[in-house]
Amino acid sequence: MAKTIPADSVGLVGPELIHFDEPLVLRSGSVINDYDLMVETYGELNADKSNAILICHALSGDHHAAGYHDAANEKEKPGWWDYCIGPGKAFDTNQFYIVSLNNLGGCAGSTGPSTINPETGKPFGPDFPIITVRDWVNSQARLADHLGIEQWAAVIGGSLGGMQVMRWAISYPLRLRHAIIIAAAPKLSAQNIAFNEIARQSITSDPDFHAGRYHDHDTYPKRGLTLARMIGHVTYLSDGAMRDKFGKDAIKGNFGRDLRTGKLNFSYEVDFQVESYLQYKGESFSGQFDANTYLLITKTLDYFDPAVDFDSDLSKAFAQSNCKYLVISFSSDWRFPPERSKEIVNTLLKAKQQVSYLEVEADQGHDAFLLPIPRYINALKSYLGCVAAEFDEQFDEKIDAQPEDQGEHPNAG
């Protein structure tokens, strides 16, 4: 029996692998001669190509942002931002053409460390160059060229995705009308980098890592990647969110420390639910994600600093941008807390840019940006409603501007 797909879903979708054969010069000076990007799109591009939205993914995201891939698999979960993307949803596919890709260096089909290097016949592994946010955005601009999109109606992303949005606004000021930056930061803090370094050390110190050439040894650093993800996962949650998740037993003063079997083991076995949960999450992630990509993307995060070309003054970087901004933060996010989003907002104000900002009360920590929190979703919907009205108006103006007497359209009648 085929599964039932909700009416407001984009339904069954399939990715497309797009090849680019113009060499891409990277920030590091390295060159990628040619590459593939795995891309998914939802909705229809309108006649004047003014209704396109680019979705930028975060650390572990990919091109599959909405809908389903497998009609037969009833257990399949939809894409990672499915509650936002679909007919009548905040990113309304009746109005917008939505483009989502797996970034360069990723491990979901785009060229990355696990791609076979044609020169060696083996995966690139540690030889794959470090990619920066700027490089991603340059590759995304080529994707826009390929799709015939001169200017995005909006570029949207959360966390590391929000950093790509900022880079778009700075590097390509004429190629987007709206920038939506969610749960992001203008650059990483020392604490953020510290967590990334612990994650990297976990991976590289795993004996199965083999200096990044684990494919050659027919293995992968399962233990290290599991640990890295466990650390990352804790930084995505909040204390409150963990109390809620692991404090369901109504014991006073439990502080979210539900026992796994109802009693202490008095050993080094798993006692608490949070321990087994983290191990499970970490292990399942390690089976799906490439360790070299994880290392690469943590470096991409660490290196992000769009002010670097502007005397470390981010307002100078933003001053040349030409879009409107919406910035959103979440109250319990301690990875990129509201203060970091306010830095972005205040810098935009200093740069005399048009910006809206909201701080959403939410207990889910950094993960909140991936969750259907009503105030957050309503804000996206309200804002994008105005974005859609703009290109409707532009289209009307174009029709109005056409001369009255054009003769009969060849296809009329």
Add this chain to the structure above:
Amino acid sequence: MRADLEIIQQWIAPGSRVLDLGCGDGSFLAHLKKEKAIRDCGLEIDADNINLCLQAGVNVIEQDLNKGLSNFESGSFDTVLLAHTLQTVERPDILVEEMLRIGKNCIITFPNFAHWRHRLKLLSGGNMPQSSSLPYEWYDTPNIHHCTIRDFDSLCRERTIKILHRTVVDFNHRSSFLMKLHPNLFGINAIYHFTR
């Protein structure tokens, strides 16, 4: 549109930069955008109002006026507006100074606590006055710094603030002969346009 906003908008130059402190649902900024092509920025703390601003296409920033405006650069706006909010903030004097720092000119409206009905209520009954412009009990009112037209005039004098316009109006935001004669006694709402 509210009549007080009708009065205010004549002081706002086309194409100017307007900062609206406590912009509510953003309808006034939306109106100014449409009629005067202003560059808009509103501050608001109410979540529902913020969403209405986004729906109206108004730039809105979630920010508490009581936590200051230090994130706004000096002279970065042409007009800074504070409509019916002065009496609700913790330090109205500091806010007025901040408005003067950020804006080339400022507009403030507030309910006049010295209106004769309020005076009469306090004199006769001895209770804190309530009226349609001040519909709260003393313990739940957001209006924590009531002020009168004479009070605001004194503040302007002390701080060498130059009053460009002062209009005193009734509930319907109309002025009358009595209000012009004795603004502090007959004026219900005060509208000040000032600079330094």
